[in-house]
Amino acid sequence: MQDMENLSDVSHLVNEIKHKKLYNSLDIALKTEELLEKLISHDQWKSARELMKLVKSRIKFIRKDLPTETTATSIMRHILKIIREEYESAAKKKGEGQSLHQLVTANSSDILDYSENLGSLRSSILDHLGEYKVEIESSSDNIAAQASEHIHTDEMIMTVGKSNTVEKFLKTAAKDRNFKVVVVEGAPFYYGHSMAASLAKSNIQTIVIPDSAVFAMMSRVNKVIISTHTVLANGGLRAASGIHSVALAAKQFSVPVVVLSHMYKFTPLYVVSNNHEAFNICASPADVIPPSAGKILNDIDVYNPIFDYVPPELVTLFISHQGGNAPSYVYRLLSELYHQDDYDV
Amino acid sequence: MEKPNNENKKDKQGPDGLTKKERRALKVNARPSQTNQAAGEHAQKPLTNTNAQPGDTIVQTQTPVVNSKSLTEKELRRLEWAKKLEQEKKSNEGDKNLSKAEMKAKRREKQEAQRQQKSEQVKTNVSAEKCEPVTIKEIIKKPSSNKKVITPKKKHKVTEPHVVQLVQHLYNEDSLKQEDTLMILHHDIHPAFVRLGVQYSSKVILGSNARCLALLAALKLLVNDLKSPQKQEFCRYLENVLQVSTNYLNKCRPFAVSMTNALRYFKLQLTQIDTNLKDIEKKAKLQDIIDTYIDDDISKAGVAISMKVREKISNGDVILTYGCSSLIRKILLEAHADGKVFEVIIVDSRPLLEGKELLRRLVVAGVKCTYVLINSLSYIMNSVTKVLLGAHALLTNGYVMSRIGTAQVALVAREYNKPVLVCCETYKFSERVQTDSFVYNEVGNPDALSTTHRNDITPLSNWKDSLNLTPLSLLYDVTPPDFVTAVVTEIAILPCTSVPVVLRINASETT
Amino acid sequence: MNKTNDLLSKEKVVQSVVIADTFTDEFIPISNDIPHALLSMLNKPLIDYTLEFLSLGGIEEVFLFCSNRSELIKQHIDKCIAKGEGWSLTMKVHIIVSESCQSFGDCLRDLDAKGLLRSDFVLLEPGVLSNVPLLTLLEKHRDIMKLDKYATMTIVLQESGVGHRGRGSEDLVLAADSQNRILFYNKSTKNRSKKIEFPLEMFLENPSLSILHNVRDTRIAICSASVLPLFSDNFDFQTKDDLIRGLLMDEEILEGTIYAHVLRGNQFGGAVASWGTYRSLSQELMQKWIHPLNQPRQKNRILKNNTVIGACSKVSNTAKLSSSVLGLNLLIGNNVIVEDSFVFSDVKLEDNVIIKRSIIGPGCIIKTDCTLTGCVLGQDTVLEKSTCIENGLLQSSTPDNESFEKLSNKAYKLLEDDDSNKSHRLFVSDDEEDDDEEGFSESEDELSYTQSPVPDDTKLFFTEVIDSLTRGFDDNLVCENLILEINSSRYAYNVTLKEVNFNVVRAILLISLREPIGVQYFSHLSRLLSYFAPVLKNYLRNESAMLDSLQAIEDVVSSGENIKEKWVIAVLQHMYNKDYLAEEVILDWFRNLENSGDLYKRVKPFADWLEEAEEASSDEDDDEGSD
Incomplete structure (x- = not known):
């Protein structure tokens, strides 16, 4: 019963995500961080292990209810790593520094049974969390600051759908450079429309094209800059539907594909199939063919997938707040973000 | 339809029924109506002095625009005059005064003549013209404004809003497609062609086969109704009339390759008709030629292709097709009627959403269908066994020109290793070559992009107000031959690169 | 200012009323044992979908009105709250039990007497599945009320082309003016005449009006507080349709106007009112039309041929399943054919059973070589070997009325007269419906009275x-x-x-x-x-x-x-x-x-x-x- 009560905060989070009150990845990230902050500061936990158990149970809850929601689970995993780090550094204060023997024989699980460092552990974790929060909030700006290095004058940039990160990126670049943007409208959700309108307001020359014109336009495009929902462990993407075709066309014309991603979008999961339930969600077919179509709807199947898998070979560069990385480097980034044991929670 | 032979050179009417000057004036109206603010500003300065003119107030929106264009043209003429003057000054210093006076007189005469000419043009421009003589004098005082435009014939380099520079050359046709030009009486064009033109431009008739058949049907009517004047030979007269009509059609909507080929064939046959026959016999023969063409090159070809593809379809197949191709529809319906059990996935895209039509017809016939938009290609491509695509034309370098989005479908299919079959009758083969989709294409209606079926007001609804925002909808794209496994024609199943061979064979057959 | 706002916000709890019982015989014999709210659709009770929809829509308080088998519903709700289901976090559910209510109207009269509803509320008929954002609809209704103080109700309609399976057997023809106020309402069922008469005044009084035939009733309505008193005052209002018809006929006396709202885009609404609508909603749920409402992923496995089967079921290799929904804990034997059917949980189908277009209630046992076509089996029915039944309603215990046929100890076939047979008949295939319609249109309009049935x-x-x-x-x-x-x-x-x-x-x-x-x-x-x-x-x-x-x-x-x-x-x-x-x-x-x-x-x-x-x-x- 205690577990039930404790998990009510995660239930709330899951509910809000389901009800689309939390839609942006940034909002979800901040909310998750808040949730865990509350958990760490108010909850009664005695040792780091207990705390980690609480966090892990929450990760499991979210994975069960929303298998495609990776931002929340990534943040929780990172916080697990923070906890481990803080614990280890607090534990090392007791020890005399790292001798080779300790390094070789020490196993983190041995240390985690300790429950002595209560006071300092909590505060140090909270401090670190505060820094992490700042990092999350400023991630978008940091990415945008790199814009001028990647966009040159008189370039034609292609982007798909709507992303706050990409918008900021392009607007920052537009301050010093003069370039054109081609926005793919992204049917059936048409997020590209609002993106184009917003870019045009900032005096960037914008062209809106339908999804079918991607291959035709690609020969004149200099770069493709997109954002993604998730970055998978192999460097592949789970991105909005239609981006796979864009990436393929870009490869055909040797156009570099630059993916802007925050660190909390990296997940240690792999994916095998595009249609798997844990990977893709199908939304209502009414967006594709409206119910007024009448009788034919009785006999046809209509699919409206939300996500697409893009293999790592098609991605040229990942830009995060720390700088640019190749897809082959993603595994290293993952090991910096999450602890090995937490990959499979 | 008799052409008045004794036409005044001035009033010689072009295919759209306008004199050269009228057309120019309309061009002048049309182009800057895309709010050329820069030119507008120019125009406003001279305008302020001509506010007294009564005509101005009526046509406020047009005058600054017209003025800017007329400015430029006038300016250019002025420039030339100025240059000439200088040259003459240098050469005939003695006769300066005289020449000046003469020049002035000549200048005034020219002005008068031009004024008279312009007053005969479309009435809406009258008030604008009145400003011109006044403005001309002022323009002379502003040589700096000339620098922007150097030649009158080239489109001015100032980037116009809502014209994508990349496909700028494709917009030219657009300017003449405005409603008012179509409304002008085309009394020298057969009503069937006039109707056809409207049907083409409003996209009622879509698809290369449909357009070609419609053209041939109208042509038959034309041949039937035509009465040549006594002096002229029927075939020559028909040629002239045809030229006028096709120019008009071209302006309504650029010709499809199928239409061009069909017309070329017809014209060729026209030259070979025995002139000794009576008119009625000639007409009958021509109609027969048209019928045979339709029968052989379109219908029978379709049947042959359908049979060939039917052999390739096996039970349990999942066939993917894109858009709405009449040939593909025929193939699928006949294969289904033949008893083959297969599923069809129809991929569709905005803004035309043609796939819905194909979907309806297949569902009514009882074929199991799935319907997706082009963004879900990667999602469904796994379960597909074959891809069947229709074509608008096949180019000599092996590229397939088809509805925009086809290249993408072929690309993703290749990525997933699915065979791509393009079905195309040989009459659609073209000698043109192009390697990208911009060189030759057609620009669609941008408003079709800014509205969606959800009836919501999209963020793009006010795109005309924003200078930076342009929806662009192209109609065709070219698919490179390496994406296509094979092309199915009525002659054989060929690789894409065999197009020139077929063309050569066809050419040698007809000559 | 803040204090008053708080007070106001306390008052403005968003409320909703769900009537849990259909008060009809549509679902007999299954409704003998299972209340309509707990009827499972794709292995999840209908009430779960309704509550999820309400919480997604932003409702904060739900009054669930039960009359038949209310203890079962109460147990279920308590279990959900204990499990911490999504909706229980944002919504409070009050169960109101009244055994004496015989109709929809009675329930609302009861509610009026209790005085629980303070302002506008959302009224749902039983078995609603939808994804409509309710808060925006409530806002819209309040805006309408500001302009028209007599606005009583906004009914929510869904665009649905003619021939669409969701339309079921009812045909709705509406006339609405430019403000979407309803001027004419006609809901007819299958045995309908092909003619509708519109009152001429409607055309004369309104400069612009639209006549809608491509809509269907989602059974969701946004009601103002005046709806309940209207039901109390008029004892002959038994259903919502009565209210609408009453208000339209007696406009001057009753002073209430009804507005219509047609759903657009991917908003969807529908209710399970008959087996036909049950089947169509089940298909629509499977095909994600009601996104984000979804079938329970953990419990269901999706098979090819449009089949869904619940967890823990054992199916033999030789069984052929197509276009069916099967429940949990099933035992399906060899060579079983299940086509176009719904089999609920804990059912045992022995070898060589053929089930077509039927509904098998929970706990049934069907022994070898049986063939069922178009039947409905109540809970715990046991069919002996080699029974062949077509278009029958079977239940396990002795029926109350006299006309039944005993097939075995636990299988009684209900006999009914021809009229009611048609309404019980499960999903008539579309072709049959078409034939009926064609026949209708070809018949002559004028029949001499010796041939036509005397009205x-x-x-x-x-x-x-x-x-x-x-x-x-x-x-x-x-x-x-x-x-x-x-x-x-x-x-x-x-x-x-x-x-x-x-x-x-x-x-x-x-x-x-x-x-x-x-x-x-x-x-x-x-x-x-x-x-x-x-x-x-x-x-x-x-x-x-x-x-x-x-x-x-x-x-x-x-x-x-x-x-x-x-x-x-x-x-x-x-x-x-x-x-x-x-x-x-x-x-x-x-x-x-x-x-x-x-x-x-x-x-x-x-x-x-x-x-x-x-x-x-x-x-x-x-x-x-x-x-």
């Missing part, structure tokens, strides 16, 4: 006429009074003149036939006819009336009563003599009769005599003329 009102009129005439004759009343009585009945039942004539004559003839046939018969007959002379005289004034009376005679003869041979002739003779019937009319009518008919034979002698008389008279005329 109810006329029947009532006839019985009244015959009663008054009999009474009149027995009590020897003045005929004028009888005529008055007949006329008043005519206006009461709105009967046409033709029918009046027809029925009056028929009544008189039938009365005459009541007398025993004996020696005195004909004298009695003539006495009767002469007594009714004024009546006949009053009604048989022109040719068409005469034709009507002849048809009445035809009708009486064909009704098969015991008629003496010469009766027809006697009647005709009498009427001819008294000049109620003219010769030409009789002869025309005679010629139009069937040659081989019984009536023909009887009338022939009279007709021949008439003709002779005619010839004779014409001869006379000729003679006279020639003179």
Whole structure:
């Protein structure tokens, strides 16, 4: 019963995500961080292990209810790593520094049974969390600051759908450079429309094209800059539907594909199939063919997938707040973000 | 339809029924109506002095625009005059005064003549013209404004809003497609062609086969109704009339390759008709030629292709097709009627959403269908066994020109290793070559992009107000031959690169 | 300012009322044991979907009104709250039980008496599945109320093309003005006439109006607080449709207006009101039309051929499943074929069972070699080996009404008359429906009354006429009074003149036939006819009336009563003599009769005599003329 009560905060989070009150990845990230902050500061936990158990149970809850929601689970995993780090550094204060023997024989699980460092552990974790929060909030700006290095004058940039990160990126670049943007409208959700309108307001020359014109336009495009929902462990993407075709066309014309991603979008999961339930969600077919179509709807199947898998070979560069990385480097980034044991929670 | 032979050179009417000057004036109206603010500003300065003119107030929106264009043209003429003057000054210093006076007189005469000419043009421009003589004098005082435009014939380099520079050359046709030009009486064009033109431009008739058949049907009517004047030979007269009509059609909507080929064939046959026959016999023969063409090159070809593809379809197949191709529809319906059990996935895209039509017809016939938009290609491509695509034309370098989005479908299919079959009758083969989709294409209606079926007001609804925002909808794209496994024609199943061979064979057959 | 806002916000809890019971017999026999709310759709109870939809929509307080089997529902809700289901975090559910309610209207009257609802609320009929954002709809309704203070209800409709499976058997035709206020509402079921009459005032009073046929009722309505008192005041309002019709008919008295809102885009709404709508909603749920409502992923496995099966079920290799929904914990034996059916949980299907287009309730056991087509099996039914049933309703315990057939200890087949059979019939295939419609359109609009079934009102009129005439004759009343009585009945039942004539004559003839046939018969007959002379005289004034009376005679003869041979002739003779019937009319009518008919034979002698008389008279005329 205690577990039930404790998990009510995660239930709330899951509910809000389901009800689309939390839609942006940034909002979800901040909310998750808040949730865990509350958990760490108010909850009664005695040792780091207990705390980690609480966090892990929450990760499991979210994975069960929303298998495609990776931002929340990534943040929780990172916080697990923070906890481990803080614990280890607090534990090392007791020890005399790292001798080779300790390094070789020490196993983190041995240390985690300790429950002595209560006071300092909590505060140090909270401090670190505060820094992490700042990092999350400023991630978008940091990415945008790199814009001028990647966009040159008189370039034609292609982007798909709507992303706050990409918008900021392009607007920052537009301050010093003069370039054109081609926005793919992204049917059936048409997020590209609002993106184009917003870019045009900032005096960037914008062209809106339908999804079918991607291959035709690609020969004149200099770069493709997109954002993604998730970055998978192999460097592949789970991105909005239609981006796979864009990436393929870009490869055909040797156009570099630059993916802007925050660190909390990296997940240690792999994916095998595009249609798997844990990977893709199908939304209502009414967006594709409206119910007024009448009788034919009785006999046809209509699919409206939300996500697409893009293999790592098609991605040229990942830009995060720390700088640019190749897809082959993603595994290293993952090991910096999450602890090995937490990959499979 | 008799052409008045004794036409005044001035009033010689072009295919759209306008004199050269009228057309120019309309061009002048049309182009800057895309709010050329820069030119507008120019125009406003001279305008302020001509506010007294009564005509101005009526046509406020047009005058600054017209003025800017007329400015430029006038300016250019002025420039030339100025240059000439200088040259003459240098050469005939003695006769300066005289020449000046003469020049002035000549200048005034020219002005008068031009004024008279312009007053005969479309009435809406009258008030604008009145400003011109006044403005001309002022323009002379502003040589700096000339620098922007150097030649009158080239489109001015100032980037116009809502014209994508990349496909700028494709917009030219657009300017003449405005409603008012179509409304002008085309009394020298057969009503069937006039109707056809409207049907083409409003996209009622879509698809290369449909357009070609419609053209041939109208042509038959034309041949039937035509009465040549006594002096002229029927075939020559028909040629002239045809030229006028096709120019008009071209302006309504650029010709499809199928239409061009069909017309070329017809014209060729026209030259070979025995002139000794009576008119009625000639007409009958021509109609027969048209019928045979339709029968052989379109219908029978379709049947042959359908049979060939039917052999390739096996039970349990999942066939993917894109858009709405009449040939593909025929193939699928006949294969289904033949008893083959297969599923069809129809991929569709905005803004035309043609796939819905194909979907309806297949569902009514009882074929199991799935319907997706082009963004879900990667999602469904796994379960597909074959891809069947229709074509608008096949180019000599092996590229397939088809509805925009086809290249993408072929690309993703290749990525997933699915065979791509393009079905195309040989009459659609073209000698043109192009390697990208911009060189030759057609620009669609941008408003079709800014509205969606959800009836919501999209963020793009006010795109005309924003200078930076342009929806662009192209109609065709070219698919490179390496994406296509094979092309199915009525002659054989060929690789894409065999197009020139077929063309050569066809050419040698007809000559 | 903040304090008052808080107070206001406390008052403004978003409320909703869900009526959990259909109060109809649509789902018998399954509804005997399982309340409608707990009927499982894709292995999740309907109420779960409804509550999820309400919490997604932003509702904060739900009043769930149960009457049948309310303990089960209560248990289920408590279990969900304990499990911490999504909706339980943002919504409070109050269960209101009332065993005495017999209809939708009764429930609302009960709610009114309790006074729980403070302001606008969302009213759902049972079994609603939807993804509509309710808060925006409530806002819209409040905006409408600001403009029109009598706005009572906004019904939510969904665009649905004709022929779409979701339309079920009901056909909705609406007329709404430019503000979406409903001016005309007609909901008809399958046995509908193809004609609808629109009141002319509607077109004259409104400059622009739209007539909608491509919509269907989602059974969701946004109601103002005045709806409940309306139900309390009018005891004959039993359903929501009654309320709408009542408000439209008596606009001045009841002062309420109804507005319509049509859903667009990917918003979807529908309710399970019959097995047909159950099936279509199940398909729509599977195909994600009601996204983000979804089938329970953990419990269901999706198979090919459009089949869904629940967890922990064991299916043999040779079974063939297609287009069906199967529950949890099933045991499916060899060579079983399940097509287009719904099998609930814990069912055991033994070898070689064939189930097509049926619904098998939970816990049933179907033994080998059974074939079921179009059946509904209640909970725990056990079918013995090799039973073949088509279009039957089976339940496990003895039914309450008398008409049933016992098939085995735990299988009783309910027998019902033809009318109700049609409504119970599960999803009729679309082709059949089409045929019916085509047949309808080809039939002639005008049918003579001898062929068409007499509409109810006329029947009532006839019985009244015959009663008054009999009474009149027995009590020897003045005929004028009888005529008055007949006329008043005519206006009461709105009967046409033709029918009046027809029925009056028929009544008189039938009365005459009541007398025993004996020696005195004909004298009695003539006495009767002469007594009714004024009546006949009053009604048989022109040719068409005469034709009507002849048809009445035809009708009486064909009704098969015991008629003496010469009766027809006697009647005709009498009427001819008294000049109620003219010769030409009789002869025309005679010629139009069937040659081989019984009536023909009887009338022939009279007709021949008439003709002779005619010839004779014409001869006379000729003679006279020639003179």
